[in-house]
Amino acid sequence: MKSFDSVRRSAMKLLTGKRVVGNVLVAPAIAYLIRFLALPLLAVFAMSFLSRGSYGNVLFKFNPLNYVRLFDPLYAQILGFSLAIAGATTVLTLVAGYPLAYVIARSAPKWRPVLLFGVLLPFWTNFMIRIYAWMMILRSDGLLHAFLSGLGLLRDPLDILYTPGAVLIGMVYEYLPFMILPLYTSLEKIEEAQLAAAADLGAKPAQVFWRIVWPLSLPGVTAGVTLVFVPAMGMFVVSDLMGGAKSLLVGNLIRNQFLSARDWPFGAAAAVVLLALTLILVFVYTRQTRGAALSR
């Protein structure tokens, strides 16, 4: 009994010791998050209740009207347009990324790291440079045009750059890896035996997919959709460069308040509302999919 007790005690000691080590290890990350995430967010929230001075300075005068101003059909329209772009990006990355993730997950284990490496390779180049590269490709007399006209498929100059289509190309390109990686993680966990069992019991390939593969991959779908949709809501660089800056997205609206309009409190209010809306959407979405996964 005594020896058991001492073992238990030393185990407890080790455990609590581990906790101390663990606390020490996470402390820098926590401090970083507090300083560079929590405090700035609090500052933005506080700023959203202040007023604009004549020269664009911030006056310490309580002003809840910043939020009232956002209830304007104009801003609803801009929000709707951003939702549409982010939504389309999410759906397109899912449709394009799912088969690819599936193929990688079902390929021979020795090839998987190579294929995943291929998915991640673009991250080695700066995002802006990749966008400018796309602009060179899509220009009316750019690389794509040279390629297509070389094959004799095309005579007229291409009319893709500076259109909404170009914006979607850029967005899907940018966010595709964020969809593929979580999908791959889920799909890779599905046992070959489960699929074989379903087939043995008479399920057709479509039934195997919808009743076995899809439900089991839902955690990956949820993670991928969230990872793509949330940053896509705030993205405006792609639309400015590849879309010719012809339409305003929520990101542009917020940035303009801090730059040309020099109305920081209103910009802060818009940022708070965007954050809240995105959180609500993601919350509702993850609860729904979790419910769906459980009910199957």
Place this chain on the structure above:
Amino acid sequence: MPARSSRRTMLRFSTLAMVGLLSGCGSGSGQTSPSEPSKELNLYAWSEYIPKEMLTHFTQQTGIKVNYDTFSSNEELLAKLQAGATGYDLVIVSDYTVAILRGQDQLEPLDKAQLPNLINIDDAFKHPPYDPSSQFTVPYQWGTVGLAINTDKIKQPITRWADLWNPAFKEKIVLLDDEFEVLGMVLQTLGLDKNTKDPKQLEAAKVKFASLRPNIKLFDSDSPKTALLAGEVAMGMVWNGEAALAYRENPKIIYICPQEGCGIWHDSWAIPKGAPHQDAALAFLNYSLTPEAGMLITREFPYSNPNKAALNLLKIKDPKAYKVYMDSPSTNPPPAFIKAAKPVDEKGDATPQWDRVWTEIKGGS
């Protein structure tokens, strides 16, 4: 204004906290005592605007290391300075931005005794309206905002901003992504005040702009010449220097100042309040005013140069470049251009109104 000073205090406190967090001690603010000359200089200016050679020369002469950070709009500069504690010693500001920074009490008065080379500046630029006694600013470059036209693609003569509305130019036009220049141009086309604070006039500009929209291929302030040179568009509203650079690559791209009046701007150096290396800033300013530095600037970034000694030097050293400079309306606009030109003024409390109209133009359907 007590409100603002308390905000400053808060920012200063949080910056200190950050420095403390990063370095683990509270010592580092990087300032040198006034008696000891600075070894470093932090510039904040437009991208593609200051020749690298100029910075190396200055470092060779003085041993002062120069850090050059860039922005792409005056508004970016304002936002950064307003956030406080930037550490910049010298910034480039355009006309109306000087008014704002002076209004916010963000600039240091200049010690003219340290700037003997100011005599090289043309008299025409010694008393600008935004700084009549030249107390805070030193001229760097100036220029116009006009129309660049690819005469290969557009055969009919273009003389007015109003010509942009011609239905023949569907998706053939690039405009600056700048609400003050673009809406100002539309107002001028309507015969109204470019810097109006009247909501009715702004509304009229919005309606007028709607019919221009089908002709616009893109908005781009950073490099409107790129779309012109790539053949995406046939003409557009550009900065004069962009027009001069486009002309170097394709002489078919000409530059005009439309009859309604082009835009005009003046960029100057200024020292932000509390800059840590003011002695180095003044030394750099005096160097930037030398004919040699001025010539470097004009050779690499051909906007209009207010330094007459620099232009004289260019005439001797490189007569060909001098002739191109003098003959181009983009670098040496005829007096009639300048007479009709209008700068962007600070809009004050009407700024949100302008932004609202711009948001409606771009965000509305």
